[in-house]
Amino acid sequence: MQLLKDRIRKDGKIKGGNVLKVDSFLNHQMDIKLFGEIGKEFKRRFADVEVNKILTIEASGIGIACVVAQYFDVPVVFAKKNKTKNIAGDVYTSQVESFTHGRVYDIMVSKEFLGEGDKVLLIDDFLANGKALEGLAALVKDSGAELVGAGIVIEKGFQVGGDNIRRQGIRLESLAIVESMDEETGTIVFRGDEQ
Amino acid sequence: MQLLKDRIRKDGKIKGGNVLKVDSFLNHQMDIKLFGEIGKEFKRRFADVEVNKILTIEASGIGIACVVAQYFDVPVVFAKKNKTKNIAGDVYTSQVESFTHGRVYDIMVSKEFLGEGDKVLLIDDFLANGKALEGLAALVKDSGAELVGAGIVIEKGFQVGGDNIRRQGIRLESLAIVESMDEETGTIVFRGDEQ
Numbered sequence: 566m567q568l569l570k571d572r573i574r575k576d577g578k579i580k581g582g583n584v585l586k587v588d589s590f591l592n593h594q595m596d597i598k599l600f601g602e603i604g605k606e607f608k609r610r611f612a613d614v615e616v617n618k619i620l621t622i623e624a625s626g627i628g629i630a631c632v633v634a635q636y637f638d639v640p641v642v643f644a645k646k647n648k649t650k651n652i653a654g655d656v657y658t659s660q661v662e663s664f665t666h667g668r669v670y671d672i673m674v675s676k677e678f679l680g681e682g683d684k685v686l687l688i689d690d691f692l693a694n695g696k697a698l699e700g701l702a703a704l705v706k707d708s709g710a711e712l713v714g715a716g717i718v719i720e721k722g723f724q725v726g727g728d729n730i731r732r733q734g735i736r737l738e739s740l741a742i743v744e745s746m747d748e749e750t751g752t753i754v755f756r757g758d759e760q
Numbered sequence: 761m762q763l764l765k766d767r768i769r770k771d772g773k774i775k776g777g778n779v780l781k782v783d784s785f786l787n788h789q790m791d792i793k794l795f796g797e798i799g800k801e802f803k804r805r806f807a808d809v810e811v812n813k814i815l816t817i818e819a820s821g822i823g824i825a826c827v828v829a830q831y832f833d834v835p836v837v838f839a840k841k842n843k844t845k846n847i848a849g850d851v852y853t854s855q856v857e858s859f860t861h862g863r864v865y866d867i868m869v870s871k872e873f874l875g876e877g878d879k880v881l882l883i884d885d886f887l888a889n890g891k892a893l894e895g896l897a898a899l900v901k902d903s904g905a906e907l908v909g910a911g912i913v914i915e916k917g918f919q920v921g922g923d924n925i926r927r928q929g930i931r932l933e934s935l936a937i938v939e940s941m942d943e944e945t946g947t948i949v950f951r952g953d954e955q
Contacts, residue, residue: 588870588872588873589872589873590835593837593838593840593869593870593873594835594836594837594870594872594873595826595829595835595836595837595838596835597826597829597830597833597834597835597836598833600826601830623818623819623822624818624819624822624838624840627818627819627822627823627826628822628823628825628826628836628838629826630823631790631792631795631822631823631824631826631827632826632827632830634790634792635792635796635827638792638793639792640785640789640790640791640792641789641790641792641823642788642789642790643788643790643819643823645788645819647861666842674788675783675788675789677783677784677789678783678784678788678789
């Protein structure tokens, strides 16, 4: 998605430790017009499959998922990272190892909102080691719902997550795949680009 | 907002401890069409003021804020509850006491994304004791931005938050104000309703 790649090149900041900061438009401040274009693009890429629910994970996936959902005309469910008083009763849970936070945490979705008959599209902002996406896929599987695919805004192609997800037979559409980035020069190479 | 009140009466569940569960359409599973109607209503109520940024707080505020932002044609910034590797540098912080989680936590926004010249509308799903909203208002004040108002989907009118916020001179628009609810009968009385 050229608009997105251009935006990453313009406003993304490359930091040490393979961190790509896109918090001016994607995951802290959020450019809602860009989210609309992202929604259109996911709808175009998944036009051939039936989707009746979008599943994402708090926090930064939620905004994108909600705007994307308008193009699919479906509700969004977000997996929660911490059990609160307000989730009582039965939940599906899965464990996720966080690259960003350096710890393991539980994610959960109420059994009321995921189950047989659901045709689920996963949406998230980033795919790096793929643990969050694998956790979401596990929730879908446990629930008896059908996983129709996963839509990711930015995939770090030099980390293992994308390959692992594809190897599991999950249909993965990433709108921008970063093959490499150079902190010193600020250069970003995307998969599929002429070099 | 009648559509919202009808939905709360239909799908809201009253639990002990003054908990109103609306997680089938508002803050776990999210009805994006309803969010669109909520966006239109906030735009109608704040039509007389200039807004150039919406500020919300993770997690359940984000989806609503992003859909609402489409009607104002502005970006959204969400305050984060935990410091991550990816927020480096200067942040505005404020302390919030959580009714739901029974603890005190820090919220923060990068100084890059809030400051002088910003005309900020706060958006959140719930207002109960008002601590989250007060924390967001404190971030806005610290940043030198202008706080033009706060839009809340559901206010618990029998708790102190709404009165405290209004007393501080903050313009508050709540789309549904619950005056009382009865766990045994399942009855909900909204402010302004005939009884």
